Amino acid sequence: MRVRRLTLGPLDTNCWLVDDGAGGPVLVIDPAEEADAILAALDGADVAAVVLTHGHFDHLAAARAVIDATAAPLLVHETDAPHITTPHGTGGALFGFDASAPEADRLLAEDDIVEAGGVRLRVLHTPGHTPGCICLEGDGHLFSGDTLFAGSVGRTDFPGGDMTAMRRSIGRLASLADEIRVHPGHGPETTIGRERRVNPFFPRA
Numbered sequence: 001m002r003v004r005r006l007t008l009g010p011l012d013t014n015c016w017l018v019d020d021g022a023g024g025p026v027l028v029i030d031p032a033e034e035a036d037a038i039l040a041a042l043d044g045a046d047v048a049a050v051v052l053t054h055g056h057f058d059h060l061a062a063a064r065a066v067i068d069a070t071a072a073p074l075l076v077h078e079t080d081a082p083h084i085t086t087p088h089g090t091g092g093a094l095f096g097f098d099a100s101a102p103e104a105d106r107l108l109a110e111d112d113i114v115e116a117g118g119v120r121l122r123v124l125h126t127p128g129h130t131p132g133c134i135c136l137e138g139d140g141h142l143f144s145g146d147t148l149f150a151g152s153v154g155r156t157d158f159p160g161g162d163m164t165a166m167r168r169s170i171g172r173l174a175s176l177a178d179e180i181r182v183h184p185g186h187g188p189e190t191t192i193g194r195e196r197r198v199n200p201f202f203p204r205a
């Protein structure tokens with residue numbers, strides 16, 4: 001599996017491009033901003049799907065342009081899906097950003113599989129930052145959105161945030177293997193093992 005990162009937009013959001021490294025189609029995870037940069041990195045490759053880790057404006061501002069250019073379907077967890085189509089719902093209006101996405105083509109739920117060529121990622125529903133946050137896990141990688149960051153977790157003080165749910169979600173991620181590489185929605189990459197040692201939100205043994 002090949003993983004590429006683009007850090008985009010005013011909040012330095014990570015957009016992840018994932019493919020099988022063998023010429024298969026690409027998954028675009030969180031088309032944050034700067035559609036031109038995303039399309040340049042895709043360089044004409046087929047896009048199997050655009051997947052949102054959650055419905056916040058800083059993870060989807062370029063979704064419409066990327067979908068218009070690639071005809072890819074848009075996938076988001078069923079709980080956040082109703083909020084993505086308006087700047088109010090995405091939280092953008094709160095910060096002066098006019099960011100929204102088209103309606104989702106496929107609603108995701110726990111244990112669903114997202115595929116792109118030889119890539120298979122499993123959906124983990126990890127509420128806390130938003131009610132419909134997901135992580136995508138497979139082949140030794142975890143795309144953790146705004147649930148898990150290196151050394152921290154996503155904020156729970158936005159509308160829909162829930163620290164109790166966040167702790168439960170982090171508890172689930174703590175059951176994953178140490179060697180899994182974590183690709184978060186903001187900031188540097190990490191591993192589950194490193195977070196087990198340093199992240200104060202991880203359950204202590």
Ligand SMILES: [Zn+2]
Pocket residue numbers: 054056129146
């Ligand atoms: Zn967010």
Ligand SMILES: [Zn+2]
Pocket residue numbers: 011013056058059146185186
């Ligand atoms: Zn974010």
